[in-house]
Amino acid sequence: MIKEKGMMIAIVVCTMLIVPLQLMALSVSFYIGDVSAVRDNKKIDITMGTEINSGDSIKTGAKSTVELVYQDGSKITVLEKSTVRVGSQNIKDSDSISLISGNITGKFEKLKKGSHKVYTPTIICAVRGTEFTVSVSDGGDSRIDLAEGKLALDNPYGSMELNPDERADTIVSQKPEKAADDSTVENWQAEKNKELVENPEEKSDQYDAHVSTFRVRNKSTSDSMDTYKKMVKKAGDQKSLEKAGENIDTAEESIQNDLLLNEASSASLENIMKDFEARNNSIYKKFKKLKEESNKVLEQQKKNYEAIQAVREAHRKAYEKIMGKFQNDRNQILNDLNMGDVKPKIDNK
Numbered sequence: 001m002i003k004e005k006g007m008m009i010a011i012v013v014c015t016m017l018i019v020p021l022q023l024m025a026l027s028v029s030f031y032i033g034d035v036s037a038v039r040d041n042k043k044i045d046i047t048m049g050t051e052i053n054s055g056d057s058i059k060t061g062a063k064s065t066v067e068l069v070y071q072d073g074s075k076i077t078v079l080e081k082s083t084v085r086v087g088s089q090n091i092k093d094s095d096s097i098s099l100i101s102g103n104i105t106g107k108f109e110k111l112k113k114g115s116h117k118v119y120t121p122t123i124i125c126a127v128r129g130t131e132f133t134v135s136v137s138d139g140g141d142s143r144i145d146l147a148e149g150k151l152a153l154d155n156p157y158g159s160m161e162l163n164p165d166e167r168a169d170t171i172v173s174q175k176p177e178k179a180a181d182d183s184t185v186e187n188w189q190a191e192k193n194k195e196l197v198e199n200p201e202e203k204s205d206q207y208d209a210h211v212s213t214f215r216v217r218n219k220s221t222s223d224s225m226d227t228y229k230k231m232v233k234k235a236g237d238q239k240s241l242e243k244a245g246e247n248i249d250t251a252e253e254s255i256q257n258d259l260l261l262n263e264a265s266s267a268s269l270e271n272i273m274k275d276f277e278a279r280n281n282s283i284y285k286k287f288k289k290l291k292e293e294s295n296k297v298l299e300q301q302k303k304n305y306e307a308i309q310a311v312r313e314a315h316r317k318a319y320e321k322i323m324g325k326f327q328n329d330r331n332q333i334l335n336d337l338n339m340g341d342v343k344p345k346i347d348n349k
Helices: 002-018 185-198 200-234 238-277 281-336
Strands: 026-032 035-039 042-044 057-060 065-070 075-078 083-086 097-108 116-119 124-127 130-136 142-148 151-155 158-162 167-170
Touching: 057 065, 083 238, 097 238, 116 238, 124 130, 124 238, 130 185, 142 151, 142 185, 151 167, 158 167, 185 200, 200 238, 200 281, 238 281
Parallel strands: 097 116
Antiparallel strands: 026 065, 035 042, 035 057, 057 083, 065 075, 075 097, 083 097, 097 130, 116 124, 124 151, 130 142, 142 167, 151 158
């Protein structure tokens, strides 16, 4: 009986590996001033309790704020003159936050498993119970100030952990670095915005390297897809199923991270394009070309995401077939077993 219970627990664990957890929806809990939202290229009204869908963008004007709350009570406050995107239209039920420009603050409840994520054009913040501020300059550079808890920072160039009262800066196409100076967010953004105006060519080179990095990672992911398919095809027992599921989970997370990072950097490129369109045509054309390249990369990222979903579905079917066979065999054994033959006889003498 103990062995049977253990096997049933193992089946439940395996099921959890192949069935994605239901993500928590976001809704508007507070707002003041000029707050606008766009869904499917159409403006939607913002009121208290408005549910925010994957792919929705929110923008705040001067002296305006909006607070978004998850079902677990975690909050993101979008400060004035900021633009955020919730999740992605390309990832079903995604509810991460991408800061395109401006500033947000976050106060997140501790999760038992996994983490909330905040993206910028340059960095991924994995959050598990903490208070922080994220800022993005006009050129897409990012700054993270941590007040409480811990943050895991990651991008294609490196990773690090941030502790309370520490700050990290991330320039486009570079790894995150702890910052030693104590400049205010306002001063940091003003300096970064000035750098973009005075030397847009340098920022163009940084984005060129950034887009190229995603292109290389795309190819590597595409080339690895056959490996995941073979792992599922060869899986013949619970252990191999679990191993395949773990690899699929890791691949899917990497694809999602790259896609969301690229979407954020692509949105930043579009903002830079608009900024230079009327005042410097040659710079405008450079960033327009980079935007077009970023769009091409995104199309391949979407294909990679669809491909890993297909592998996940194949894994689900393999699980049902293999574990279902185990259950059928188990039932057959129990049915064939004559319990009267194994029942101990009682001697009444």
